[in-house]
Amino acid sequence: MPDSDDPSHSATAAKPLVLITGPSGAGRTTAINALEDLGFEAIDNLPLRLVEALVDSVGYDRPMVLGLDPRNRDFSTAALLDVIAMLTARADLEFTAVYLDAEPEVLLRRYSETRRRHPMAPAESPELGVKRELDLMRAIREEADVVIDTSDLNVHQLKAEVERIFAPGGRDLAVTIHSFSYKRGLPRNVDMVFDVRFLANPYWEPALRPHNGQDKPVQDYVRADARFADFFDRVLDLTRSLLPAYRAEGKSHFSIAFGCTGGQHRSVTLAETLAEALAEDGQQVSIRHRELQSQQQK
Known part of the structure; x- marks a missing residue:
């Protein structure tokens, strides 16, 4: 000392x-x-x-x-x-x-x-x-x-x-929300992971298959699942309760991931929906869609 x-x-x-x-x-x-x-x-x-x-x-x-x-x-x-x-x-x-x-x-x-x-x-x-x-x-x-x-x-x-x-002011906890495909394994360096493969899969709808969870028709389809609202509300409440605790501990970054089969539809929809809700709370949020980014880089 x-x-x-x-x-x-x-x-x-x-x-x-x-x-x-x-x-x-x-x-x-x-x-x-x-x-x-x-x-x-x-x-x-x-x-x-x-x-x-x-x-x-x-x-x-x-x-x-x-x-x-x-x-x-x-x-x-x-x-x-x-x-x-x-x-x-x-x-x-x-x-x-x-x-x-x-x-x-x-x-x-x-x-x-x-x-x-x-x-x-x-x-x-x-x-x-x-x-x-x-x-x-x-x-x-x-x-x-x-x-x-x-x-x-x-x-x-x-x-x-x-x-x-x-980043300067990093005590203002930054949140990253990921979407991913279980076929390629879990993303690295994430704090909390949710499996959303139980939700209705837009992949099996021919008109929706070419689209992804950033598109409104896909989001509407996923959100129409009777299980969506209760699940999402619980995830949002859990996230809102955890962020102040992590901020108080001096943590500067927290990451959440949603996974589905292909990483294109359900996981992207959940990531976008949660990011929008947290942003409305005034939370600093960034999104990383692993499979969509991988396609864009090819």
Whole structure:
């Protein structure tokens, strides 16, 4: 714990400090750039032994983001864990450790696409480098305050994810509502998931099949199901009761997902309907329709 007589640790407001780490290829540079765009002072790959001196330095009056990973000259798992513990213990810092993760095959594909040598295996196969790095970082992942799995995120989506979490005034809880297809599995990094496959499926109506849940005819069809109103009212009431609690806990972002068979009709309708209701409450809301976006990118 810092000495209370030290002027650098005065009883002023805690200074935001974000540490970004994770395996190579998971998007650390993109996340750091996103925070820099939000006004953070960015310092990448500072030697670990200099971190404490940096945060003690005179003139540290801006939010700061540090990028640290195994490419640091004095990196070791134990050393980075010590840095995280030291920063967490400081009362003068509002510290957040962010771990960017991705599936091994995704990390490998990203290295294959760039034809770069892996820093953990410069003269060997990228597969070996990915395995070594994930083994080194496993304990660090467990200590992170925020874990973002970037396996399904492109550069723009990762930047948006970081902005939603750390945007100025982030204490005004931001909500993201997802729609998805169970055929492709659950979306990553969501807090609450609802299965809406029990509702009438517009897919079986030939006139509605080409449309999606952003279109009024599909929405009208789904909302006409006798089970819709009661289900939606319960979801809305639950969401309204949870958001103030999460806001009080200092959480900056909350995500809700609706899933159906194809991710085109019912889940999209529910996501759009809930987003509209929350927006009317004055809540900051964004929507991500995974399957619709995937189609648009093809």
